[in-house]
Amino acid sequence: MAGTLLFNALKEAIDEEMANDVNVCVMGEDVGQYGGSYKVTKDLYEKYGELRVLDTPIAENSFTGMAVGAAMTGLRPIVEGMNMGFLLLAFNQISNNMGMLRYTSGGNYKIPAVVRGPGGVGRQLGAEHSQRLEAYFHAVPGIKIVACSTPTNAKGLMKAAIRDDNPVLFFEHVLLYNLSEELPDGDYICALDQADVVKEGKDITLLTYSRMRHHCLKAVEELDKKGVDVELIDLISLKPFDMETISKSIRKTNKVIIVEECMKTGGIGAELIALITEECFDDLDARPIRLSSQDIPTPYNGNLENLTIIQPHQIVEKVEDLISGSI
Amino acid sequence: MLTNQNFIKVFFLETHVERISNLQDFKKAELDRETGLFLYEDMTLGRRFEDKCAEMYYRGKMFGFVHLYNGQEAISTGVIGAMKKKHDWFCSTYRDHVHALSAGVPSFEVMSELFGKATGCSKGRGGSMHLFSREHHLLGGYAFIGEGIPVALGAAFSSRYKKEVACDKSSDSVTAAFFGDGTCNNGQFFECLNMAQLWKLPIIFVVENNKWAIGMAHDRATSNPEIWRKASAFGMHGEEVDGMDVLAVRGAAQRAIERARAGEGPTLLECLTYRFRGHSLADPDELRSEKEKEFWGKRDPIKKLAQEIIEGKFATEEELKSIDKKIDTEISESVKNALEAPEPPSEELTRYIWAED
Ligand SMILES: Cc1ncc(C[n+]2csc(CCOP(=O)(O)OP(=O)(O)O)c2C)c(N)n1
Ligand SMILES: [Mg+2]
Numbered sequence: 001m002a003g004t005l006l007f008n009a010l011k012e013a014i015d016e017e018m019a020n021d022v023n024v025c026v027m028g029e030d031v032g033q034y035g036g037s038y039k040v041t042k043d044l045y046e047k048y049g050e051l052r053v054l055d056t057p058i059a060e061n062s063f064t065g066m067a068v069g070a071a072m073t074g075l076r077p078i079v080e081g082m083n084m085g086f087l088l089l090a091f092n093q094i095s096n097n098m099g100m101l102r103y104t105s106g107g108n109y110k111i112p113a114v115v116r117g118p119g120g121v122g123r124q125l126g127a128e129h130s131q132r133l134e135a136y137f138h139a140v141p142g143i144k145i146v147a148c149s150t151p152t153n154a155k156g157l158m159k160a161a162i163r164d165d166n167p168v169l170f171f172e173h174v175l176l177y178n179l180s181e182e183l184p185d186g187d188y189i190c191a192l193d194q195a196d197v198v199k200e201g202k203d204i205t206l207l208t209y210s211r212m213r214h215h216c217l218k219a220v221e222e223l224d225k226k227g228v229d230v231e232l233i234d235l236i237s238l239k240p241f242d243m244e245t246i247s248k249s250i251r252k253t254n255k256v257i258i259v260e261e262c263m264k265t266g267g268i269g270a271e272l273i274a275l276i277t278e279e280c281f282d283d284l285d286a287r288p289i290r291l292s293s294q295d296i297p298t299p300y301n302g303n304l305e306n307l308t309i310i311q312p313h314q315i316v317e318k319v320e321d322l323i324s325g326s327i
Numbered sequence: 328m329l330t331n332q333n334f335i336k337v338f339f340l341e342t343h344v345e346r347i348s349n350l351q352d353f354k355k356a357e358l359d360r361e362t363g364l365f366l367y368e369d370m371t372l373g374r375r376f377e378d379k380c381a382e383m384y385y386r387g388k389m390f391g392f393v394h395l396y397n398g399q400e401a402i403s404t405g406v407i408g409a410m411k412k413k414h415d416w417f418c419s420t421y422r423d424h425v426h427a428l429s430a431g432v433p434s435f436e437v438m439s440e441l442f443g444k445a446t447g448c449s450k451g452r453g454g455s456m457h458l459f460s461r462e463h464h465l466l467g468g469y470a471f472i473g474e475g476i477p478v479a480l481g482a483a484f485s486s487r488y489k490k491e492v493a494c495d496k497s498s499d500s501v502t503a504a505f506f507g508d509g510t511c512n513n514g515q516f517f518e519c520l521n522m523a524q525l526w527k528l529p530i531i532f533v534v535e536n537n538k539w540a541i542g543m544a545h546d547r548a549t550s551n552p553e554i555w556r557k558a559s560a561f562g563m564h565g566e567e568v569d570g571m572d573v574l575a576v577r578g579a580a581q582r583a584i585e586r587a588r589a590g591e592g593p594t595l596l597e598c599l600t601y602r603f604r605g606h607s608l609a610d611p612d613e614l615r616s617e618k619e620k621e622f623w624g625k626r627d628p629i630k631k632l633a634q635e636i637i638e639g640k641f642a643t644e645e646e647l648k649s650i651d652k653k654i655d656t657e658i659s660e661s662v663k664n665a666l667e668a669p670e671p672p673s674e675e676l677t678r679y680i681w682a683e684d
Contacts, residue, residue: 063477063518065474068478102680112682
C-alpha cells in the first residue's frame with residue numbers, strides 16, 4: 001500500500017471528524033478555496049461548503065476570538081494559523097480566552113477548539129517565520145499542547161484533539177509535511193497525553209519532540225553502531241508532560257538528554273529539566289543535559305541557520321560524552 | 328430614522344453634549360403599562376444593585392476593580408430587554424454587573440460572585456469583571472478591552488452555522504456585544520465589523536459611548552468621534568441613539584434585532600450616554616467637569632422613564648415607589664444571603680481548569 005504524506009494524514013483526520021460531527025468546522029486564512037498554505041484542508045471547502053471551511057480575513061486575534069465564541073456556543077472549531085508565528089497576534093485569545101475562560105467562568109463554559117498550524121525552523125524562512133511558539137504558550141493554564149512528528153501520530157493526534165473538550169494547541173512542523181508513511185487501518189486515535197517510546201534502550205534516555213525526533217533517530221542509528229543502546233522518547237504532549245513514561249525511562253537508564261528545537265531560555269527543555277530534577281533526582285547518575293537552539297532570532301543564511309539548531313552529530317557527541325563520564 | 332444613506336453631507340459635531348442635543352427624532356419603542364413597568368423595574372434593579380456594590384466595596388466586602396454602570400441603565404435594559412432571554416446571547420466587558428442582571432442572572436448570584444463566594448455565577452473564580460452564566464446566555468464579562476467582541480461574533484457565527492449547516496430552523500439567536508467608546512479604537516472592533524457584515528451575522532454591536540475611557544476623553548482619542556458612522560465603511564447599518572432614553576434604545580434595538588433575525592445582518596448601534604460615577608470605585612474622577620456631570624445628571628434615564636410613565640398615566644408614582652421597595656428588599660436579601668454563603672472549598676482550587684472537572 002502506498003504511504004500517506006503527513007499533510008494528507010492531517011487532512012484525513014479533519015475530513016473524518018467533519019464527516020462524523022456536523023459541529024466540527026475549520027477557520028483561518030486561505031483554508032477554504034486555496035486549500036490551506038500547506039494543503040492540509042485541500043478539497044474540504046468543496047466537500048463541506050464555505051461555512052464549515054471558512055476563509056477568514058487576515059485578522060488573527062479576531063478570528064481566533066471568534067472560534068472561542070463559537071466553541072462556547074456548541075461548535076468545535078479548528079483554527080489554522082497560516083504559520084504558527086502569526087498566532088502571536090492571537091496571544092490574548094489563546095491565553096486569556098482559551099486558556100483561562102473555563103476557569104474564570106467557574107465551569108460555565110467549555111472550549112473545544114483546536115489551534116493548529118506549521119511551526120518550527122524551516123529552510124531559510126527568516127526569523128519571523130521560524131518560531132517555536134510552544135515555549136511561549138507553555139505557561140498558559142488550561143490548554144493542552146501537542147506536537148506531531150509522523151503521519152501516523154499526526155492523524156491520530158488530530159482526531160483526538162478535535163474530540164477533546166479542551167482547547168488544544170497542535171503543532172505541526174514545516175519540514176515534516178512531506179514525510180510519508182503507511183497509516184494504520186480504520187478509525188484510530190492517539191492519546192494526547194502520552195509520550196511515544198520510539199525505541200527502547202538501556203543506556204541513556206533521549207527526550208525530544210517534533211522534527212528533532214528525526215534528528216535523534218539519525219543519532220540513535222549512529223550510536224547503535226558504536227554499541228550505545230539509546231531509549232528514544234517522543235514527548236508528543238508538551239503540556240502536560242507524560243512524566244510517568246519519562247520517569248520510568250530514567251529509572252532504567254539513569255541518564256537523560258533533552259533534544260529540542262526551541263530556544264534554550266524559557267524553553268520546553270527548561271521546564272522538563274526542572275520537573276526531572278524534582279521528580280527523578282535520585283535516579284540520575286549524571287546531570288541532565290539540554291540540547292537546544294541558540295537564543296537568537298533564526299538567521300536567514302543557510303549555514304548560520306544550521307548552526308542555530310541542533311544537528312544529529314551534536315546529539316551523538318553529547319551522548320558519548322555523557323556515557324563516558326567526561327561531562 | 329437616521330441611516331448612513333440619509334447623510335450625504337458628512338459633518339462632525341464636536342462634543343458629546345452637542346451631539347445628544349441635536350439627535351434627530353426617530354421611532355422609539357411604544358410605551359404601555361406592562362412595558363413601562365418592566366423597563367422601570369429592570370433599570371431600577373441595575374441602579375440600586377450598583378449603589379449597593381459601592382457601599383459593600385467601601386465596607387471592605389468586595390475587592391479588586393469594580394466598575395459601576397450608574398447612568399447607563401437605559402442601554403442594558405433597552406437592548407437586553409428587547410431580546411429573548413436564554414435564547415439570544417449577551418457579551419459584556421468589565422462593566423458587566425447590570426448586563427448580567429438584565430440577562431436574568433439572579434442578583435444573589437451576581438452579588439455572591441462579587442464577594443467571591445461559591446454561590447457566585449462564576450463560582451468565586453471570576454469576580455466583578457468576569458461574570459458568566461451559560462444558563463442565561465451571558466458569554467461573559469471580559470476584562471481586556473475589545474476581546475469580548477470576537478467572542479460575541481463567534482456566538483453569532485454559531486447561530487448562522489446551526490441554521491444553515493446543521494439545518495436547525497429554530498436557530499435564530501441574535502448576539503448583543505456591549506462595549507465602550509474607547510474600545511472602538513481597538514483593532515478587534517474594526518476586524519469584527521468587517522467579518523460580521525461580510526458574513527451577515529446576527530449581531531448587534533452596542534457602543535456605550537459615555538464620552539470617557541478612564542481619563543481619556545473620547546474626542547481626544549478618536550479622529551472621527553461619531554462611531555456609528557464607521558458602520559458605513561463596512562457597508563453596515565449604523566444608528567446613533569439617545570442612550571439616556573430607554574424607549575429610544577429599545578426602539579433601535581428592536582429594529583436591529585428584527586434585521587438580524589431575518590438574516591439581514593449586523594447593526595452598529597451607538598448609544599450616547601454618561602456614567603454617573605468614576606471609571607471604577609478606585610477612580611478619583613478628577614477630570615470630568617461639574618458642568619458636564621450636571622448636564623448629564625439631568626438626563627437620568629430612570630427619572631425620565633418614571634416621568635413618562637406617570638405623565639402617560641400608565642402607572643402612579645406610588646406604584647413605582649413600591650417597585651423601588653421591592654427591589655431594595657430583593658437586593659438586601661441577596662446581600663445578606665451572599666454574605667452568609669460559603670467560600671469556595673479550598674480543595675477545589677484547581678477545579679474547572681479542564682472540561683472534565
Ligand atoms: C487591552 C486593555 N488595555 C487597557 C485596559 C485598561 N482599561 C480598562 S477600561 C479602559 C477604558 C475603556 O473605555 P471605554 O471603552 O470607553 O469603556 P468604559 O469604561 O467607558 O465603559 C482601559 C484603558 C484594559 N482593560 N485592556
Ligand atoms: Mg467610555
